[in-house]
Amino acid sequence: MTPPAEVGTLAQLVARAAELWPQRMAWIFDETGERFTFAQVDAETSRIAAALTDRGVGPGDRVAVMLRNQPAFPLIWLGLAKIGALLVPINTNYREFDGAHVLRHSGAKLVVAAPEFTDLLNRISLAEVITPAALSRESDHLGAALSRESAAFTPVPETPVNLQYTSGTTGAPKGCVLPNRYWTTLAISLATDFPAVGADDVILTAQPFHYIDPQWNVALGLAGGATLVVLDRFHPSTFWAKVREHEVTWFYCLGLMPTLLLRQEPSGADRDHKVRAICASAIPLDLHAELEQRWGVPWFEAFGMTETGGDIRVGAADHDETVGTGCIGRPSRDREVMIAGDDGKPLPRGETGQLLIRGIGLMHGYHDDPDATAKAFRNGWFCTGDLARMDDAGRVYYVGRTKDMIRRSGENVSADEVERALLLHPAVRLAAVIAVPDELRGEEIKAYVVCDGERPEPAALAAFCAEKLAYFKVPRFWAFADGLPLTPSERVAKGELRKVADLRAGAWDAKVETWL
Secondary structure, eight states: OOOGGGOOOOHHHHHHHHHHHHTTTTEEEEETTOEEHHHHHHHHHHHHHHHHHHHHHHHTOOOEEOOOTTTTHHHHHHHHHHHTTTEOOOTOOOOOHHHHHHHHHHHSSSSEEOOOOOHHHHTTTTSEEEEEHHHHHHHHSSSSOOOOOTOOOOOTTTTTEEEEEOOOOSSEEEEEEHHHHHHHHHHHHHHHTTOOOOOTTTEOOOOTTHHHHHHHHHHHHHTTTOOEEEEESSOTTTHHHHHHHTTEEEEEEETTTHHHHHHSOOTTTTSSSSOEEEEEESGGGHHHHHHHHHHOOOOOEEEEEEEEEEEEEEHHHHHHTTTTTEOOOOEEETEEEEETTTTOOBOTTOEEEEEEETTTTTEEEEETTTTHHHHEEEEEEEEEEEEEEEEEEEEEEEEEESSSSETTTTTEHHHHHHHHHHHSTTEEEEEEEEEEETTTTEEEEEEEEESSSSSOOHHHHHHHHHHSOGGSSSOOEEEEEEEBOOOTTTTOHHHHTTTTTTTTTHHHHHTEEOOO
């Protein structure tokens, strides 16, 4: 049996799990009750791999998937990994503008989508669209599933397996080329080091599969032999009931989720669960201790990025001392961290600078964007665009970010992408989008708009945006102006816009549909 340290591909993870724990439950889909053992995961992904091969999909080809949290998503992903092809996840909230960009830029050969999305994708008309049911029927007709012996291509650790789109600091979402080693490095680290997820664990994910988190949860379950419970999505009012129902022992959450959970009415059953640890990103500092007290379980901060995977996390030894401090932990075994100054050189401990990361299993680069890739890497170090400091013990503390990015309810929103969508409106001549601090969502979005001729109603602009972009990218606050401050290079001087004491004052609030 291949030891974990020597497993370098998703295909190897699947094969190893099927051999070690063939009848153990690998996945439970809560909404439908569908269940898969590790042996069934291996067999079903091979059938899908064979069906995709029969359709002409081969090494290096990209297949886009637009599905909600259903078994077909991870089955197709792992099937593609077995034949050296790449998954291109499409956010289920995308519309024509952002969806077309991902399809066009990725060069997807095929799209597998739920029936609810096929009309949208056919309007975009950039690739053939089929449903999971059609793909399943094709795999049934093949008779014999793809076997490891008959596979025409054997993936290696550096074989790309995902083209994962993420909102960049500027422009449209960029496609991160993620190799097999990205997933195995992350999964094996979590299985062998803290939190040491193993065959006695039941883990849970509530995020959409088009994000990386459910995907690395799949890889983690395969690496450690844990059962993965998949919820249809995050429901604050029933989340802990599901945790108790499925006897979950560990889960990861992020963004607004901890705050929304705390806002639920306390219950005598709050501590009636089997969870031994919770990992989360961006735990609210002033709520960290309250989270632990209410559910009687430690919450551990973690830091990672789509480009780099799992990089830094708090372990058991540092937990008690760092609750509520903003500490994100120490680098994982496969990572090195540097806090660098503007010259790229390391700063003394305690000083704030840019967080740089290097190690094995990082993305290969941004697809078809060598300039962005060159900017992201500096002498082998990935520049996160985040500010941090390191204490004398080598623990990292998150300080802030340098990017022109809005973080709304856990979603990264590129201001530039929203501005470009607004400029598609015939009345809009200039647009600028900035973040507005918000107690609940972390940040909200405000749009400043300069129009030619008659100004449209802000509700009409919001509706226009909703047709072009995912709902979480649509600005909440709107302001009209005759002009905007510009830099010498003719860019909007957003620093001037942010100097207003109350960014909400005088704006139209789409939530309450009134001027403030």
